[in-house]
Amino acid sequence: MFEHDPTDPHEVGLNPDRLAAIPAYFKTSYLDTGKLPCMATLLSRGGEIALEDYSGTTHLGSGEPIGPHTIFRIYSMTKPITSVAAMMMFEEGKLRLDHDVSRYIPEFADVMVYDSGDKDNIKTRKPDRPMKVLDLFTHTSGITYGFMMQHPVDAIYRKEKIGRPDETLQAMSKRLAKLPLICSPGAEWWYGHSIDVLGAIVEIVSGMELDEFFRQRITGPLGMHDTEFWVPEEKIDRLMACYQKDAETGETTLADGAGKASKLYTKRPALxxxxxxxxxxxxxxxxxxxxxxxxxxxxxxxxxxxxxVEYMRQNHLPGGQTMRDMGKSTFTEVMADGVGFGLGGSVNTDTIAMQQPGSEGTFSWGGLASTFFWIDPEEELIGIQATQLMPSSTYPMRPQFQQLAYAAIDW
Known part of the structure; x- marks a missing residue:
């Protein structure tokens, strides 16, 4: 699996000098300046890898050189994989997008919506309509994240410790149903735990825990043998360190250690x-x-x-709206201008609004620690980049990678 050298870029219509400029740019702008510990970049066209580069080390300013063996925390790049799992269940007739979520998790039948007040004195109302499975895919369910720091509902999430590692996915979903939604389903786009609830539904309808479903139905068949919810002992030395930059102080600190020093990935989690x-x-x-x-x-x-797959990468937001039209969340993994949302990832709908070259219909998403991918079906182009710095909004690495990649196209 790609153990050979990358293909000759000329054969797939890419300029080798401009491809070489991609890792050089990130090295000069981010690695040499001490902003990042490393940068891994991969670009393929027509299924042929034309660029695969690993620059930097497993620790900021030290450690071992990264390489194809390096394991990264991909965070929200998990979401497209879970969405594929759910669509596999859809293809088998085990769920429908127009079904109420309460059909699978009955606790959601009584969910309420925030109306007014602060976290200690919330007033709620009934939702305008039930939450649908489609709402989970598109982040229009009214479910948010606790780290948003912008609404009384996310403060309740923090108080209730939603997402704690010691409970199962289904238990967390049932607790979520007891908390108020931030808006009525279908009304607004809020980044949040929606895909976690979708994953719980996959477990319920498949009768399998999610890690086993992934291994048997997706990662195993695809040969993705290093993709898991934890890192086994024989591979743990390949997990690099993860960092976090404080927006106010500008200080970059260690968020989770490399290898056996990791606090989160050395054993199978309950969640x-x-x-x-x-x-x-x-x-x-x-x-x-x-x-x-x-x-x-x-x-x-x-x-x-x-x-x-064609259906998944269409814009499923109501009335053809964009994430900018519907979005109330202060955080997203992909720019919102000219971008809608499909089943599990963002979809380019207007390249002019995005203010850089690309193709309509491009499907993409990223992860909290600055990982990112996009799939451009028109150009048959796939781009993936990875480092380990939170939050992903710290630097504009994703649009920079894309503008450099599209500049490398010769034909």
């Missing part, structure tokens, strides 16, 4: 975080992207139908 729990490598995630680019199949393994 199989469907929205952000996986670790992976660039080569593993490229196989997932390549499966989607090729219409749901890779190396003879059929994961989804081509029509299902």
């Amino acid at each position: 199989l975080n469907a929205g952000g729990g996986l670790v992976s490598t660039l080569r593993d995630y490229h196989r997932f992207c390549l499966m989607l680019l090729r219409g749901g199949t890779l190396d003879g393994e059929r994961i989804l139908s081509p029509k299902t």
